[in-house]
Amino acid sequence: MTTDKFKQSIRDELRGVSDARVVTAGGFGGSDVEMILASQNGPVLERTQEQLMREMRGVSVISDPRPAPSPPSTELVVRPKVDEAARLNVSTEDIARIARVATIGDIDANVAKFNEGERQIPIRVRMPDWARSDLSALGRLQVPTADGRTTPLETVATLGFEAGPARIIRYDRERRVSVQADLVAGQTLGQALQKINALPTMKNLPPEVHRAVQGDQEAFNDLFTGMIFALVAGIAMIYAVLVLLFKSFFKPAVILSALPLTIGGAVFGLMVTQLTLSLPSMIGIFMLMGIAAKNSILLVEFAIEDERRGVDRFDALMNACRERARPIVMTSFAMAAGMMPTALGIGEGASFRQPMAVAVIGGLFTSTVLSLVLVPVVYEVFDQLENWLKPAFGRLTTPREAAIAEPAE
Numbered sequence: 001m002t003t004d005k006f007k008q009s010i011r012d013e014l015r016g017v018s019d020a021r022v023v024t025a026g027g028f029g030g031s032d033v034e035m036i037l038a039s040q041n042g043p044v045l046e047r048t049q050e051q052l053m054r055e056m057r058g059v060s061v062i063s064d065p066r067p068a069p070s071p072p073s074t075e076l077v078v079r080p081k082v083d084e085a086a087r088l089n090v091s092t093e094d095i096a097r098i099a100r101v102a103t104i105g106d107i108d109a110n111v112a113k114f115n116e117g118e119r120q121i122p123i124r125v126r127m128p129d130w131a132r133s134d135l136s137a138l139g140r141l142q143v144p145t146a147d148g149r150t151t152p153l154e155t156v157a158t159l160g161f162e163a164g165p166a167r168i169i170r171y172d173r174e175r176r177v178s179v180q181a182d183l184v185a186g187q188t189l190g191q192a193l194q195k196i197n198a199l200p201t202m203k204n205l206p207p208e209v210h211r212a213v214q215g216d217q218e219a220f221n222d223l224f225t226g227m228i229f230a231l232v233a234g235i236a237m238i239y240a241v242l243v244l245l246f247k248s249f250f251k252p253a254v255i256l257s258a259l260p261l262t263i264g265g266a267v268f269g270l271m272v273t274q275l276t277l278s279l280p281s282m283i284g285i286f287m288l289m290g291i292a293a294k295n296s297i298l299l300v301e302f303a304i305e306d307e308r309r310g311v312d313r314f315d316a317l318m319n320a321c322r323e324r325a326r327p328i329v330m331t332s333f334a335m336a337a338g339m340m341p342t343a344l345g346i347g348e349g350a351s352f353r354q355p356m357a358v359a360v361i362g363g364l365f366t367s368t369v370l371s372l373v374l375v376p377v378v379y380e381v382f383d384q385l386e387n388w389l390k391p392a393f394g395r396l397t398t399p400r401e402a403a404i405a406e407p408a409e
Contacts (some may be wrong), residue, residue: 269362
């Protein structure tokens with residue numbers, strides 16, 4: 001065969017491979033859900049994987065459960081004969097290299113390259129298909145010895161075909177397998193994980209097997225862990241700033257008592273609209289924290305100012321609720337009205353932001369209505385506690401100024 005014909009044949013082969021990839025690429029895709037199991041006991045791990053895959057086929061929110069890596073298939077197993085290899089000065093590296101080159105070809109760094117324009121295509125040379133399935137032909141392969149001679153592969157190794165895993169994945173010195181599946185339209189990763197974790201296999205894993213998390217699930221867990229940490233850190237910063245402003249450790253606690261009302265309203269709104277607790281809804285809850293704290297500050301600050309002027313506690317609280325209810329309601333309704341188009345799903349990309357708007361509107365409703373009732377009650381309880389602790393912890397309480405006396409004429 002001439003050089004030109006050789007090049008043309010390679011081009012035809014490459015074109016056929018490219019066409020085949022284009023045709024078959026649409027049949028394979030990434031998985032939405034992946035349950036990863038890890039263990040140092042391979043047989044137990046494989047049995048657990050098969051059992052979990054059977055149970056996942058009955059979960060309605062996912063489809064097409066499949067094992068990963070691929071199921072065990074027939075493979076060529078080469079076991080060196082240690083005594084014969086030592087006697088003939090043959091290393092296990094040479095045995096492995098000869099078997100690899102003959103069956104799958106050498107690595108790309110060691111093979112010749114074919115130049116196709118700006119591309120360099122590795123050329124792998126290996127035995128034909130019929131020879132790779134013939135143990136006698138494989139056994140006649142010549143293995144180099146340390147003294148410059150060669151010996152047949154069958155004299156230094158035992159060859160055979162056995163069932164084995166297509167690929168072995170190890171992480172942290174443990175074997176890992178997984179069961180992958182696709183989400184049904186309209187379902188979320190959190191819903192799928194909740195149902196899968198409720199399966200009998202996941203609840204009663206063998207002692208040698210444990211669940212490992214990586215990929216989308218790891219990012220999902222890290223996201224909500226970070227969100228919770230940010231939520232706690234934000235509340236702590238709000239409390240610290242309020243302590244500096246009010247010069248008290250008790251009144252900021254009264255202000256923060258309105259924050260749980262926002263979370264309950266946000267969750268209730270998501271439940272009514274059948275939306276999920278996702279990243280946008282968590283952002284909406286963060287927004288609610290600031291709004292609820294601002295409304296409580298209006299009430300508490302007004303009540304403290306009245307008490308400093310000598311007004312009774314009950315009258316100060318009633319006056320604060322009466323005078324500050326209007327600005328609180330106006331602010332809440334204005335923000336809810338601004339969020340309403342997004343909550344109704346109007347506009348491009350509104351479906352992604354819709355949970356945030358629903359969470360904000362639900363939290364605004366509950367925090368506005370209940371804060372006018374709960375905050376005064378909590379204020380009175382903490383104020384009594386503050387007066388009881390004042391003799392011992394005077395520096396931690398809110399200072400009260402006496403009423404300013406009118407100058408004598």
